[in-house]
Amino acid sequence: MKLICYCCLVTSLLLASRAGAQAAPELRLGDLEMTVIQSGTPTLTYAYRGVPFKPYVRAWVTPSGVNPLRDAPHDHLHHHALMFAIIADDIDFWAETPTCGKQVHRGWSDVRVVSENGISRAAFTERLEWVPAKDLPVAVVEYRTVETLTAEDIDASLLTWTSRIELPPGKAAATLTGHHYHGLGMRFVEAMDKGGAFRFGAPGEGEVVRGDERLTPGPWCAYTARIDGKPVTAAMFDHPGNPRPVLWFTMQTPFSYLSATVNLWREALEVTRESPVTFRYGVAIWDGETPTERIEAIYQRWRALASFSEGEGY
Secondary structure (H helix, E strand, O other): OOOEOHHHHHHHHHHHHHOOOOOOOEEEEOOOEEEEEEOOEEEEEEEOOOOOOOOEEEEEOOOOOOOOEOEOOOOOOOOEOEEEEOEEOOEEOOOOOOOOOEEEEEEEEEEEEEEEOOEEEEEEEEEEEEEOOOOOOOOEEEEEEEEEEEOOOOOOEEEEEEEEEEOOOOOOEEEEEOOOOOEEEEEEOHHHHOOOEEEEOOOOOOEEEEOOEEEEEOOEEEEEEEEOOEEEEEEEEEOOOOOOOOEEEEEOOOOOEEEEEOOOOOOOEEEEOOOOEEEEEEEEEEEOOOOHHHHHHHHHHHHHHOOOOOOOOO
């Protein structure tokens, strides 16, 4: 993929923000963060530089402006709000210790704001090199796309997260593994750690791994809890084009966490030159205790809007 130079990127962002009758959303690039602006208000903040080990969505708000994400809590400093990390070639990119690898920002390959057919999309694609702690070659290259979706019939803050894992030049293959909670992870604010409830898009209680930690199959998983006494609902959606069906990692003791995993702790995935691996998930957040049928409806709406491009699916 061709990388975009900084000056061209700033120009494209300004043009995009002025284009069309719909003034929102906009994308603003700073030295450390990419921000999505909706009607003049920041709605999503993506930290790509100045991060300890990996870029991530630092803040993302419900339609009323409530942020359910918690960044770097004292009990797990490596939990960064909404983040993606696994193990590549036996190098841990999830934790943050001197022996762990780092996801290093190398540039932008696509930044766009598009409004058509009543849907507004603000998207950016980042090129990341997964660099080992020791003086070793790059493990894998990731093209990460974060895209927000807004429309009159979508009552949630909705985004698509896509991580396409490829090989660096000169490398023939890489092996993806992980712990049972590795994947696209979501840490909630402290107020949501108690009294919340998980729901799933398919029947069944899943597998207990340890304590109250479960791995549960299904097309989606939602968590509802309260912030300042008011309910907030967060959901993750699986895409049928992913290399494997998701297993939702959930826990509530001593804190609440939700992660989209693909059983990498039991069955590795191989990345080759001919077969890169693409993960795609939706994430939605609502104000209120969203009814199950509404979560299902937005999941189906997202599936229709988040189709794999040619060459991405499996």
